[in-house]
Amino acid sequence: MQARYDKCADKSGSRWADEQYSLLALNEIFEVAYFTELLANVTNNVPGYDAASIAPLDRTYVIDTFTAVVNQEKLHAAGVNGILESAGQPVIQPCEYVFPVTTFTEAVILAQTFTDIVLGTLPEAQTAFAADGGDESPLVPVFGSVLAQEGEQVGFYRYAQKKLPSAAPFLTGGSPSFAFTAIQMFIVPGSCPQPLSAVNLTTFGPLTVVTAPAPKNMTLEFAVPGAVASDTNSIVYLSGQNLPVTVPISTVTSNAGLFHFTSSFPFESGFAYGLTIAALVKGTGESFTSNDAVAAATLYGPGLIEIG
CATH class of the missing domain: 2.60.40.10 (Immunoglobulins)
Known part of the structure; x- marks a missing residue:
């Protein structure tokens, strides 16, 4: 089955053209790397990620959950890169990352935070796609489905911390440059195949x-x-x-x-x-x-x- 991602070429002049698609791809590839490492840590019983550390969650259930998340994020990344490729733009390659977590609990807290940022960024993308119309309009339901899927994920991260699965009736919105800056907190400087300076978004100083x-x-x-x-x-x-x-x-x-x-x-x-x-x-x-x-x-x- 051909995904609607593959049929949507970027439009010249779009507010979400090139730079923001690159942001979404950069984020999805970062998430693939993050959850791949988290899955490996749990699978290999790395100290801080062993069965005792994830209790009372069942270890097999956790492994199955993050196996699914890794595979889903790979498809998200491939989809956004497909949009870039169809528009004749460079696809985004993985960078090197540093994840400031050493335990399962720290890992799911961080996963909740950066997924919350994604949940605030995707609605803005949908708004821009709807306003642009034309070839981008099919992306509105596609990114709506990604938005819902990420919401399912963050419900698990909250449940793993014994929090209510849904935080609030209306989640916090964001802006592309906030998300772009947040991703760079985990990227080793100079490690990206494409320089981040090529993405026409603002990188703010750390707060x-x-x-x-x-x-x-x-x-x-x-x-x-x-x-x-x-x-x-x-x-x-x-x-x-x-x-x-x-x-x-x-x-x-x-x-x-x-x-x-x-x-x-x-x-x-x-x-x-x-x-x-x-x-x-x-x-x-x-x-x-x-x-x-x-x-x-x-x-x-x-x-x-x-x-x-």
Whole structure:
């Protein structure tokens, strides 16, 4: 059976042309590498991934689950690369990766986080495909099916942590440059066959969330590798399908090349459980009406906050 992926050539001038298709392929290939390593660790009883570490989950069930995920992600990657190839664009090859996890629990927490980012990026792709029309319109249901499949995956990652399988009624949206920056957290610099600089998306400076967040109003500490000031910068939160929330920063200090600052986290004002994205932006007090507008003003981010 020929997939609808194979019949959809890219359209010149598309907002999701070339660069964003490359982003989706880059992400799917990263996921293949991540879950292949996770599956190998569980299969080979690597310390931290052995039967005792994954209990009370059944080891055979976990192996079967991640075998399916690896195979599914391979098809996702092949599909997006097929779109690039049909448009005469270079297909994306694997990079070298570093995964900052050493246990099964850490691995599923990270899998939940980056899958949440994907779940926020794919709806924007669907919107662009629908607006462009023409040859791209068949991609709307295709990526809708990928979106639903990734949702099934994240339900398992949450269940493995004894969390409710579904985090919130409306998941957090994103923007392509936030996803592009997040993927690069795991890529060994200079290891990609195609230079990442060829992808026409912004790579932001890192925004570290220093404080462990909780589902309540609280103050969070952040750190960035560059100068910031309370009269020229703000933090913006993206949570659920709410409008972005802008809050001031304060208590700016510097130490060993890092600037630390604090900002309120107004969770009880209607933030969603699951993923919240933080970004340090230019300006103060600005009201943003879209996630893309936040990305356009961002200096450092995304800061990834998982609540429940």
